[in-house]
Amino acid sequence: MPSTTHEQFIRRVKEIQIAGSIESLLDWDQETYMPPKGAETRAAQLALIAGIAHDKLIGGDFGRLLEQVERETDGDPVLATNVREVRRVFDRKIKLPTALVEEIARTTTLAKGAWAQARAESNFARFAPHLEKLLDLKRQVAERIGYTTEPYDALLDEFEPGARVADVQRVFEEVKRELVPLVQALQTAPRQPDASILARACPVAQQTAFGLRVAEAMGFDFAAGRLDTTTHPFCCGFSPHDVRITTRYNEHYLPMSLFGIMHEAGHALYEQGLDPAHAWTPRGTAVSLGIHESQSRTWENLVGRGRPFWQHWFPKLQAEFPTLRDVKLDDWHFAINTVRPSLIRVEADEVTYNLHIMLRLDLERRLLTGQLKVSDVPAAWNEGLRALLGVLPPNDAQGCLQDIHWSLGIFGYFPTYALGNLYAAQFFEAAREAMPDLAATIARGELRPLREWLRAKIHCHGQRYRATDLVQEVTGRPLSPGPFIAYLNGKYRPLYGL
Amino acid sequence: MPSTTHEQFIRRVKEIQIAGSIESLLDWDQETYMPPKGAETRAAQLALIAGIAHDKLIGGDFGRLLEQVERETDGDPVLATNVREVRRVFDRKIKLPTALVEEIARTTTLAKGAWAQARAESNFARFAPHLEKLLDLKRQVAERIGYTTEPYDALLDEFEPGARVADVQRVFEEVKRELVPLVQALQTAPRQPDASILARACPVAQQTAFGLRVAEAMGFDFAAGRLDTTTHPFCCGFSPHDVRITTRYNEHYLPMSLFGIMHEAGHALYEQGLDPAHAWTPRGTAVSLGIHESQSRTWENLVGRGRPFWQHWFPKLQAEFPTLRDVKLDDWHFAINTVRPSLIRVEADEVTYNLHIMLRLDLERRLLTGQLKVSDVPAAWNEGLRALLGVLPPNDAQGCLQDIHWSLGIFGYFPTYALGNLYAAQFFEAAREAMPDLAATIARGELRPLREWLRAKIHCHGQRYRATDLVQEVTGRPLSPGPFIAYLNGKYRPLYGL
Numbered sequence: 001m002p003s004t005t006h007e008q009f010i011r012r013v014k015e016i017q018i019a020g021s022i023e024s025l026l027d028w029d030q031e032t033y034m035p036p037k038g039a040e041t042r043a044a045q046l047a048l049i050a051g052i053a054h055d056k057l058i059g060g061d062f063g064r065l066l067e068q069v070e071r072e073t074d075g076d077p078v079l080a081t082n083v084r085e086v087r088r089v090f091d092r093k094i095k096l097p098t099a100l101v102e103e104i105a106r107t108t109t110l111a112k113g114a115w116a117q118a119r120a121e122s123n124f125a126r127f128a129p130h131l132e133k134l135l136d137l138k139r140q141v142a143e144r145i146g147y148t149t150e151p152y153d154a155l156l157d158e159f160e161p162g163a164r165v166a167d168v169q170r171v172f173e174e175v176k177r178e179l180v181p182l183v184q185a186l187q188t189a190p191r192q193p194d195a196s197i198l199a200r201a202c203p204v205a206q207q208t209a210f211g212l213r214v215a216e217a218m219g220f221d222f223a224a225g226r227l228d229t230t231t232h233p234f235c236c237g238f239s240p241h242d243v244r245i246t247t248r249y250n251e252h253y254l255p256m257s258l259f260g261i262m263h264e265a266g267h268a269l270y271e272q273g274l275d276p277a278h279a280w281t282p283r284g285t286a287v288s289l290g291i292h293e294s295q296s297r298t299w300e301n302l303v304g305r306g307r308p309f310w311q312h313w314f315p316k317l318q319a320e321f322p323t324l325r326d327v328k329l330d331d332w333h334f335a336i337n338t339v340r341p342s343l344i345r346v347e348a349d350e351v352t353y354n355l356h357i358m359l360r361l362d363l364e365r366r367l368l369t370g371q372l373k374v375s376d377v378p379a380a381w382n383e384g385l386r387a388l389l390g391v392l393p394p395n396d397a398q399g400c401l402q403d404i405h406w407s408l409g410i411f412g413y414f415p416t417y418a419l420g421n422l423y424a425a426q427f428f429e430a431a432r433e434a435m436p437d438l439a440a441t442i443a444r445g446e447l448r449p450l451r452e453w454l455r456a457k458i459h460c461h462g463q464r465y466r467a468t469d470l471v472q473e474v475t476g477r478p479l480s481p482g483p484f485i486a487y488l489n490g491k492y493r494p495l496y497g498l
Numbered sequence: 499m500p501s502t503t504h505e506q507f508i509r510r511v512k513e514i515q516i517a518g519s520i521e522s523l524l525d526w527d528q529e530t531y532m533p534p535k536g537a538e539t540r541a542a543q544l545a546l547i548a549g550i551a552h553d554k555l556i557g558g559d560f561g562r563l564l565e566q567v568e569r570e571t572d573g574d575p576v577l578a579t580n581v582r583e584v585r586r587v588f589d590r591k592i593k594l595p596t597a598l599v600e601e602i603a604r605t606t607t608l609a610k611g612a613w614a615q616a617r618a619e620s621n622f623a624r625f626a627p628h629l630e631k632l633l634d635l636k637r638q639v640a641e642r643i644g645y646t647t648e649p650y651d652a653l654l655d656e657f658e659p660g661a662r663v664a665d666v667q668r669v670f671e672e673v674k675r676e677l678v679p680l681v682q683a684l685q686t687a688p689r690q691p692d693a694s695i696l697a698r699a700c701p702v703a704q705q706t707a708f709g710l711r712v713a714e715a716m717g718f719d720f721a722a723g724r725l726d727t728t729t730h731p732f733c734c735g736f737s738p739h740d741v742r743i744t745t746r747y748n749e750h751y752l753p754m755s756l757f758g759i760m761h762e763a764g765h766a767l768y769e770q771g772l773d774p775a776h777a778w779t780p781r782g783t784a785v786s787l788g789i790h791e792s793q794s795r796t797w798e799n800l801v802g803r804g805r806p807f808w809q810h811w812f813p814k815l816q817a818e819f820p821t822l823r824d825v826k827l828d829d830w831h832f833a834i835n836t837v838r839p840s841l842i843r844v845e846a847d848e849v850t851y852n853l854h855i856m857l858r859l860d861l862e863r864r865l866l867t868g869q870l871k872v873s874d875v876p877a878a879w880n881e882g883l884r885a886l887l888g889v890l891p892p893n894d895a896q897g898c899l900q901d902i903h904w905s906l907g908i909f910g911y912f913p914t915y916a917l918g919n920l921y922a923a924q925f926f927e928a929a930r931e932a933m934p935d936l937a938a939t940i941a942r943g944e945l946r947p948l949r950e951w952l953r954a955k956i957h958c959h960g961q962r963y964r965a966t967d968l969v970q971e972v973t974g975r976p977l978s979p980g981p982f983i984a985y986l987n988g989k990y991r992p993l994y995g996l
Binding site: 018021032036048223225228239241279280 | 512513516517519520523524527530531532533534535536538539540542543546547550719720721722723724726736737739740742777778
């Protein structure tokens with residue numbers, strides 16, 4: 001193909017993603033250092049840059065340029081990846097009429113306020129009409145985007161390109177069949193952890209110092225990134241050379257900052273491990289939210305809540321925090337793996353967490369098809385939670401009103417959290433097969449071999465593979481419930497003396 | 499006029515300035531928190547946003563829109579200001595052919611490197627050909643922009659709109675006639691300060707705390723701004739609601755951070771005092787670099803190095819820093835007003851500072867007309883400095899190679915520093931006339947009345963007046979050397995026992 005068309009295309013794609021990276025910096029600054037009165041100014045800056053990114057994608061002649069490049073890829077695999085994913089994003093944008101996009105924006109603005117008030121009053125009825133309207137708009141979105149089996153796929157595709165909810169649900173069902181009895185068994189198990197250890201005082205400054213050491217050991221490159229403090233922890237990358245993570249602190253609950261840092265640093269290793277030669281193009285961009293979450297969960301749970309990790313780090317933790325010096329390694333390991341059915345998803349442990357997600361996915365799917373009426377959400381929520389976890393919310397604020405997502409018009413997003421856990425377990429199993437001494441390596445404090453493996457198998461490919469293909473490529477089989485179930489059973493049954 | 503044209507125009511002008519404010523945030527982050535490897539990513543982000551601002555100004559149909567609005571301002575004074583200043587900036591851009599702009603960019607990239615090397619080797623000859631070429635390009639710029647008397651005006655206009663170098667030079671000459679003998683007299687005066695007090699240890703954390711208190715007392719709104727640490731202090735405002743300053747610290751030289759903070763907070767009060775109703779338009783933008791500098795110098799020197807200020811603050815300083823407890827107020831005040839001819843502009847005191855500027859202005863003017871040859875710059879520099887300050891650089895690194903500005907193609911910028919000092923003295927004289935008890939007010943620690951006066955007289959007008967008209971408006975007469983000379987004589991002669 002004539003290099004100019006190709007080059008023009010890549011230049012334009014990079015401009016769009018660089019505009020996106022500027023948007024990320026504006027967001028990062030808003031959460032970290034922006035003074036309180038700066039909010040309105042920030043909104044104006046964000047609106048401008050979002051408008052620019054939008055115009056560069058669907059304005060002008062980009063559609064024609066994309067078509068031309070599609071005709072001329074000539075088997076170049078990098079270009080094929082870039083064209084495929086740009087086409088996906090382009091089509092998702094171009095298929096939605098401006099009027100519909102604006103209507104969604106207007107509706108979510110009102111819905112967000114109504115949700116906040118409804119939650120404060122624990123009054124679902126206040127939020128219900130907004131949810132009704134948003135579902136109607138999201139159904140229109142799904143129809144415009146198109147799908148083969150059911151409308152949910154069109155929404156899920158935004159976050160997990162190419163995934164199908166029926167496949168996801170099939171895997172989730174198998175997991176659920178194992179998890180529900182496991183959770184019940186753990187509750188009545190002979191051994192129980194002493195979680196009160198976790199509440200011992202650990203000064204915030206030392207929490208930061210310790211978290212930095214762990215992130216550094218994981219291979220986080222602080223010359224190409226940084227750690228700050230925010231209310232809601234997150235990771236953002238402007239390129240592989242500037243990746244920033246945040247955490248939050250509770251002097252009387254060390255796990256909040258430490259596992260928060262390991263989680264976000266897991267995301268960050270993915271961003272830092274993308275191929276800089278393909279920065280700002282799909283070939284240099286993360287696959288999906290689910291795959292991203294698999295990286296954070298790998299480090300937070302499979303590594304960070306594992307015994308090998310603490311063989312090396314627990315003496316260092318005790319050296320840093322005198323209040324933990326009388327704690328035994330096994331008691332610490334047990335405490336950070338406390339399993340307890342609870343009402344709130346974001347506070348759930350790794351065993352019960354996925355059940356929260358499954359409840360939401362089930363409700364979202366049925367709401368979208370109309371099988372479930374909005375007015376029946378509270379009852380369905382409570383019944384679902386009781387069936388899955390054996391707990392009942394005392395009110396809707398702690399029940400179906402707890403998450404902000406629906407009020408923002410975000411449907412199809414929750415499953416990516418659970419997918420992350422499943423991918424993580426399956427990848428980790430493959431890593432152990434490839435490196436039979438992985439546990440011993442981690443127990444010696446050597447975390448870099450795992451990072452190198454993840455980088456070579458996952459990070460460096462960018463969007464070369466879609467999530468389903470990547471799982472096949474890395475593990476030799478499609479996404480399966482087996483590794484996650486085996487991981488939980490293998491870890492929690494012995495811990496709890498079962 | 500039809501409101502739509504007007505509105506379209508203002509919307510476009512705001513977009514251009516909001517893009518500029520995003521550029522400022524990218525710069526701020528680069529100096530404060532960006533990790534070292536992020537530089538290349540940042541360059542890509544800056545290039546994108548600068549290109550967008552450029553296209554929005556001179557791309558497409560903005561020229562026609564501007565012409566249309568010019569025909570239809572109908573005496574609306576706000577619109578008249580906006581149209582006048584947008585026209586000025588638009589013309590400056592449109593008159594320069596892209597080839598010339600690109601040639602300057604290429605040349606400065608090389609010149610910057612050559613200057614750094616030349617300075618490291620103290621070898622002017624290495625920089626000379628680059629300076630030659632830049633001067634040639636800048637002469638072309640001046641010819642394209644146009645001027646009535648001499649080419650320097652076309653360059654000065656970028657930083658000090660409407661100013662003429664002949665007028666500036668006339669005022670500078672009068673100041674010089676007074677300053678040269680004053681500096682000489684102070685060197686041999688009967689009383690001399692003990693500047694060693696300033697080197698006493700003051701822990702950095704307390705320097706920050708004290709600086710924050712002073713900035714707060716000045717009226718800096720920390721809900722609409724913040725203070726950070728950088729190598730080169732600066733102030734940037736994204737709107738009146740988000741204005742950020744930086745400073746730097748030396749544990750053994752408190753004045754660096756403290757007067758740095760007062761200087762930058764002076765700039766910041768201007769930015770916070772602009773009318774938010776006109777944000778991102780010239781009517782809500784600062785007049786010029788000279789007027790901006792007048793605000794920083796007012797707080798740093800006229801207030802911060804004045805005795806009334808320290809009547810209130812010195813006991814607080816001593817409470818914060820035990821090492822200063824045995825120092826007398828008068829000795830402190832004398833020490834922070836040490837006058838000493840020196841080689842380096844950025845380290846100069848307020849008496850000798852302007853002489854550094856005058857030397858540069860003289861050389862720049864003569865270089866531009868060709869009266870001075872590039873190869874003669876070192877000799878002219880040394881002879882000029884000797885005549886003005888009685889000191890002689892031991893080499894060019896500490897002489898004509900000390901400033902980065904020329905290598906960046908910045909000519910016509912230096913005078914704004916001296917103008918700032920002159921404006922400041924003239925404004926301050928008017929403030930004292932308007933508030934006869936100003937000194938007593940400041941001595942009571944009340945700094946807000948001065949801020950309110952500056953806000954009402956200067957800040958809130960944005961670019962309603964150009965600098966020369968603003969001076970006339972605020973002080974009742976044109977820029978004059980008198981107030982500055984009177985200020986220096988009135989302060990320094992008694993201090994030094996003359």
